[in-house]
Amino acid sequence: MQSQLTNSKEIIVYLAQQFPNCFTLDGEAKPLKIGIFQDILLHLENNDLLSKTKLRVALRAYTISWRYLYxxxxxxxxxxxxxxxxxxxxxEQMEHAQQLLKDSKQKAKERFKQREKEKTKNSRSPLKKVKALQLGDFVKVQLGNKLLKVQIINIEKEHIKVKVGSGMELMVKPEHIINR
Structure with missing residues (x-):
């Protein structure tokens, strides 16, 4: 007995294998008949691979994809x-699909902007740090998961030379320095 398909992508691949004239994995998608869910159930009546719920979710994912909406x-x-x-x-159906596509693209754009904003917020600006740093300053350096207190002994363009309490000297990148 085969195990049940659970992933929407696996289910769509399976449907494309079973119904190659209806479902496509590449290129332009074909608009599906309204009520195709019931047709699939009738065709795959004695099939243990698909649950109705998983099939419904997979069909929903397929029909809200940009490729399909186009x-x-x-x-x-x-x-x-x-x-x-x-x-x-x-x-009306075309206009509905175009609206769904427009909304989906807008959401994707907002998610992208949010991710970029978070990246910018989370990244430390090395230029600001380097300008504020001076020889002899005590700062912390991020080494893996640990913060290490060090003293700046030399500032170069792309590296800063620091001295650890034990006397060991390290070259670190400005983004690893925490200047508080």
Whole structure:
């Protein structure tokens, strides 16, 4: 007995293998017949690989993908499991798909901006640190997970030479210095 498919991507790959004229993994997606979920259930009646819930989730992921939403154009035919044309896409359906696509792109843009903002916030600006540092200053250096108290003995363009309490000297990058 085969194990049940649980991952949406695995389920879509399986559906593309079972119904190659309907589901595609590459290139332009085909608009699916409304009610295709029921058709799949009927076709795979005695199949233990798919749960209804996982299938529904996978179909949802497939139909809200940008690739799929781009395929929803007024006047094109939706396809059944064999790739045969069924109903025609209406203007309202196309506009709905375009709105979903626009909203999804906006959310992605906002997530990207947020990640960039967090990166900027979390990264220490080495230029500001280097300008504020002076020979003889005591600072902390990030070494792995530890902070080490050191004294600055030389400042170069890309490295700062520091001395540890034991007398050992290290070359460190400015981004590893914590100047508090």
């Amino acid at each position: 395929s929803i154009k007024e006047g094109l035919y939706r396809v059944d499991l064999d790739g045969n044309p069924t109903d025609v896409i209406t203007k």
